[in-house]
Amino acid sequence: MEDHLAQPPPDRAFKCNIGPEHEASAHCDTCAARHIGLCDAMIDADLSQLATVAHWCRIPKGHIFLAEGDPAQNFFNLNRGNAKLFKNLPDGRRQIVGFVAAGDFIGLAANNRYSFTAEALTDVRLCRFDRAELRALFMEFPILERRLLEAASRELVVAQAQMLLLGRKSAMERLATFLLNGTTSQGSRRNHTVVTLPMPRSDVADYLGLTIETVSRTLTTLKQRHVIEISCDYHISITDRLTLTNLAAGLS
């Protein structure tokens, strides 16, 4: 009956990797320019100014680089790889609140302290921005703020769709929705679209508010109904998109 709530997750010793000792060496100009999504807007501006506040770092797979409750000092832009963002309950239950891919920002949803923990799903490269320094830069390049506002708006839309999923959809509807979402970003041809999951079943379960057993059983059912095919655990091909779409909306 002890209070686990305020405790940091177990294996965040790695956090030192984005501490001062690793970052003084190399500012990431290309990353800063390319991945903060401002190439076009700042084409005439002095990009070196942005580069001065951007520091790159690499996070190995499985490591936590940002913990719920920590002071929100940094702001990240994921450059390469995938990461998951999650919240925990004292007894270990976990909810993944989002997955991030290349180009995504991490830390928008932070005022004083981070509201979630971030863990690398693959080896990850990211740009770190000090929030205070970035804020100073906002003065000079207000367009920066606009981009972040747009990103936050998109995240809010996604979050609301996820609330509908978690609050009202059945296990089958959740899986169908999840699989379809995985295709939109990766060339959505009619049929035989391949969804690549960069995460194990346990993360799918924690994202959809289910258990791994239910995820597994539901995927098996979809397989038996010839809606999907599972080549290996991380590659699922959609063979009947129409049925999957109907299932996602709860129409069958």
Place this chain on the structure above:
Amino acid sequence: MEDHLAQPPPDRAFKCNIGPEHEASAHCDTCAARHIGLCDAMIDADLSQLATVAHWCRIPKGHIFLAEGDPAQNFFNLNRGNAKLFKNLPDGRRQIVGFVAAGDFIGLAANNRYSFTAEALTDVRLCRFDRAELRALFMEFPILERRLLEAASRELVVAQAQMLLLGRKSAMERLATFLLNGTTSQGSRRNHTVVTLPMPRSDVADYLGLTIETVSRTLTTLKQRHVIEISCDYHISITDRLTLTNLAAGLS
């Protein structure tokens, strides 16, 4: 088996109330200045410029003033009253993604089209801003964008907490969390805090991803355990905050 998804909700005829015919009459200077939360920041600026793009309107209780799927042309700041924001599934299942009170923005979570429907819980007064006009104003007052970014960040934090609730918490934990959240904004003294719910049980259920029966049963249990007292349906007083806090975290 028809497609209800794209259809607007039934009773949004009222939307005309925020159409051109009602708004030419009175620009809401005080509202624009006071409620966009910029008094301090724009103290030296020409507030009339903001007022030129702000139009007030009144929405009677129960009416929908913004529908999921509609082009996101406007942006609102709620001035008085309460509203609920929700998403529907084709078969009628509903998820409330948020409640808004005085001072809150509506429409941050919109890129091209609104991602939810908004309905007045009480008589509502709000400021409407045309997004295009507002965007022009951003050029002059970049601080505006900063405020919106901060608001969006806060909303994201709340949304993520709600995902944890919907995905992983039990009915009792959901209700306890909900009641406690209701107190933070309204003077949270130790005990005997009164939570005023501006919405019926059905909305609580739709917000927490439960049925009205489960909400009712759970509240009854809390009453029987002397954790809360229900004077009337819309006024719940918390008599044992410690127990409620433990219940919210799943500790008992």
Place this chain on the structure above:
DNA sequence: CGCATACTTGAGCGAAATCAAGGCCTGTGG
């Protein structure tokens, strides 16, 4: 080879949904 990790499958259970009935309040109309 043994072990660990991840996934699948089955049996049984339980929390919340569903179905159904009844109470309480408000407003309306005879």
Place this chain on the structure above:
DNA sequence: CCACAGGCCTTGATTTCGCTCAAGTATGCG
């Protein structure tokens, strides 16, 4: 004034979907 209808809430009985517990299988690695 009462009768009645319609919301809204509560309570009870039953069902069900997904969870828990428990094997069992496949794959990768030292």
